[in-house]
Amino acid sequence: MTEDGGATARLVRWCHGLNRALGVVAAVLLFLMMVLTFADVFGRYLFSRPIPGAFEVTEVMMGVLIFAGLPLISARDGHVSVNLIDSFLGPRLRRAQAVAANLVGGVALATVAYMLWIKGGQVADYGDATAYLGIPMAPVLYVMSVLSALTVVVFAVNALRHTVGGIEWPVDATDTEEGS
Amino acid sequence: MEAALVGFGILLALVIAGLPIAFAMGLVGFGGVVFVLGPHPALAMVGQIASEAGMSYSLSVVPLFILMGNLVTRAGISHELYDASNAWLGHHRGGLAMATIVACAGFSAICGSSLATAATMSRVSMPSMRRYGYAPSLAAGSIAAGGTLGILIPPSVILVIYGIIANQDIGALFMAGIVPGLLGVLGYLGAVYVTTLRNPTLGPPGPKASLAERLRSLSGVWGVLALFLVVMGGIYLGVFTPTEAAGIGASGAFLFALLRRRLTVRSLLRVLMESAQTTTMIFVVLIGALIFSNFMNLVGLPTALLGWVQAIDAGPMAVMAAMLVVYLLLGCVLESLSMVLLTVPIFYPLVEALGMDLVWFGIIVVVVTEISLITPPVGLNVFVLRAMLPDVKTSTIFRGVTPFWIADILRLAILVLLPGLVLALPTLMLR
Numbered sequence: 306m307t308e309d310g311g312a313t314a315r316l317v318r319w320c321h322g323l324n325r326a327l328g329v330v331a332a333v334l335l336f337l338m339m340v341l342t343f344a345d346v347f348g349r350y351l352f353s354r355p356i357p358g359a360f361e362v363t364e365v366m367m368g369v370l371i372f373a374g375l376p377l378i379s380a381r382d383g384h385v386s387v388n389l390i391d392s393f394l395g396p397r398l399r400r401a402q403a404v405a406a407n408l409v410g411g412v413a414l415a416t417v418a419y420m421l422w423i424k425g426g427q428v429a430d431y432g433d434a435t436a437y438l439g440i441p442m443a444p445v446l447y448v449m450s451v452l453s454a455l456t457v458v459v460f461a462v463n464a465l466r467h468t469v470g471g472i473e474w475p476v477d478a479t480d481t482e483e484g485s
Numbered sequence: 486m487e488a489a490l491v492g493f494g495i496l497l498a499l500v501i502a503g504l505p506i507a508f509a510m511g512l513v514g515f516g517g518v519v520f521v522l523g524p525h526p527a528l529a530m531v532g533q534i535a536s537e538a539g540m541s542y543s544l545s546v547v548p549l550f551i552l553m554g555n556l557v558t559r560a561g562i563s564h565e566l567y568d569a570s571n572a573w574l575g576h577h578r579g580g581l582a583m584a585t586i587v588a589c590a591g592f593s594a595i596c597g598s599s600l601a602t603a604a605t606m607s608r609v610s611m612p613s614m615r616r617y618g619y620a621p622s623l624a625a626g627s628i629a630a631g632g633t634l635g636i637l638i639p640p641s642v643i644l645v646i647y648g649i650i651a652n653q654d655i656g657a658l659f660m661a662g663i664v665p666g667l668l669g670v671l672g673y674l675g676a677v678y679v680t681t682l683r684n685p686t687l688g689p690p691g692p693k694a695s696l697a698e699r700l701r702s703l704s705g706v707w708g709v710l711a712l713f714l715v716v717m718g719g720i721y722l723g724v725f726t727p728t729e730a731a732g733i734g735a736s737g738a739f740l741f742a743l744l745r746r747r748l749t750v751r752s753l754l755r756v757l758m759e760s761a762q763t764t765t766m767i768f769v770v771l772i773g774a775l776i777f778s779n780f781m782n783l784v785g786l787p788t789a790l791l792g793w794v795q796a797i798d799a800g801p802m803a804v805m806a807a808m809l810v811v812y813l814l815l816g817c818v819l820e821s822l823s824m825v826l827l828t829v830p831i832f833y834p835l836v837e838a839l840g841m842d843l844v845w846f847g848i849i850v851v852v853v854t855e856i857s858l859i860t861p862p863v864g865l866n867v868f869v870l871r872a873m874l875p876d877v878k879t880s881t882i883f884r885g886v887t888p889f890w891i892a893d894i895l896r897l898a899i900l901v902l903l904p905g906l907v908l909a910l911p912t913l914m915l916r
Contacts, residue, residue: 341732343733371765387820406504410508420535421535449535
């Protein structure tokens with residue numbers, strides 16, 4: 306291995322940067338969703354003027370929000386699982402378990418990415434758009450598909466990381482608990 | 486029917502082997518549909534479910550309520566909640582443990598997660614219970630049990646998920662959770678009372694607060710109370726939908742945290758990112774569960790179950806009892822969200838066909854799930870406490886939790902036998 310842990314470590318750092326960026330995107334979307342819902346309700350009651358099409362914007366934001374969080378969760382082995390037998394497994398078996406989980410996750414998300422892309426194409430052909438604002442649906446589905454595909458990459462890198470061993474994800478200042 | 490059973494068996498094996506639950510459910514569901522209908526319908530199903538579950542307006546209630554809970558946690562009201570309940574209850578025998586229960590209930594009223602409630606309250610109430618010489622078993626037991634209230638007292642993420650799968654009104658479910666939640670508080674207080682009656686050294690009384698101190702302590706908790714009243718009152722009166730209530734609640738929590746000067750740009754970003762991640766985690770499991778339940782429906786498991794129940798001529802109560810046993814058993818192995826997602830799609834058509842109320846059933850499912858959170862060997866709340874309090878043994882916590890567990894079983898029996906307790910509030914609301 307080289308001084309930086311070699312190719313795997315570089316890949317891990319690259320994925321980490323990607324996850325930082327996507328995390329910020331998800332955070333901003335969530336904040337906007339909150340503000341939008343608030344403004345919609347208040348507009349409706351105070352000025353009898355709800356935000357037109359708030360409903361549709363929220364739907365689109367939800368789709369992107371959820372899929373933007375996927376690479377990060379996957380990188381941290383953060384998917385909900387039962388660790389009933391973990392304490393009975395030796396370190397080698399545990400690593401094998403982690404690699405297998407990441408490979409299965411990768412195949413699953415590859416399927417999702419592929420089908421969302423196909424669906425995006427179909428929707429583009431019909432010219433489907435949301436009813437009120439006319440937001441075209443195809444680009445949204447394409448974005449969700451690309452985010453799933455990026456998750457596949459992260460799963461692969463994470464599987465590699467577990468196989469090589471000894472490489473951890475970098476820790477950010479914002480990751481640390483500041484107490485409450 | 487065989488296909489369903491084989492599918493279920495493979496699923497359990499994969500989950501126990503440690504594969505993330507979402508992928509295990511997705512994989513088995515997908516494989517099953519391929520087996521029955523062929524690869525093309527199965528692939529189409531994946532695209533359909535992933536895009537529809539992802540882009541759903543009514544599901545935006547999930548991230549917004551999670552955000553509200555995280556913002557209020559960030560605002561640091563847990564200390565005030567504990568201090569206020571302590572001022573009123575602390576001087577009784579076992580009073581600090583009772584105060585813990587009440588503070589947990591208060592925290593649950595803005596946070597929809599049991600694990601977060603247990604983790605937050607352990608940081609606040611454990612040090613003071615230690616100072617007054619409380620037995621670790623009682624102290625940790627009261628936090629673990631009090632924390633389970635998080636998923637019953639609205640807003641509750643699990644109730645939202647249940648409402649989505651079983652097509653029930655989320656507002657009605659929230660209202661239905663209030664009385665059973667209060668019953669839970671009473672039951673837990675009773676458990677502390679009985680425990681310290683039998684052995685007073687476990688929980689000695691704390692100092693008595695003056696009336697002025699008591700009243701002053703309440704000023705710290707007005708924000709939580711106001712937020713809860715706005716969100717629940719708004720839903721109850723039909724001022725806004727649960728989804729809108731979640732947005733209002735999150736905005737309120739945001740302002741609250743700002744006013745208390747507990748937010749910097751960085752900490753806000755962190756809270757938002759954390760909430761978004763939790764959302765993603767929940768949706769991945771949700772998508773997996775939808776794929777799996779599609780397969781179960783395709784092979785006709787709910788119908789087969791119903792036919793079987795009718796063939797052996799079992800009454801609704803016998804069926805209910807059998808389902809509760811299934812839940813208590815599954816609860817020993819599975820984590821709460823996946824347990825609800827796995828079982829509800831299969832059980833709710835049966836419950837409906839037998840003429841039982843689905844709002845009531847939702848509450849029963851959540852109460853059983855609460856119990857599973859403190860049942861060995863996979864009582865998740867117990868493990869949260871174990872991580873927060875490294876010097877307390879797991880077996881000690883489980884021993885301390887036992888009286889609360891008994892109180893929970895009693896409450897479950899009461900709620901099963903008296904559905905009116907659950908349904909009174911939602912019926913009033915819908916009038």
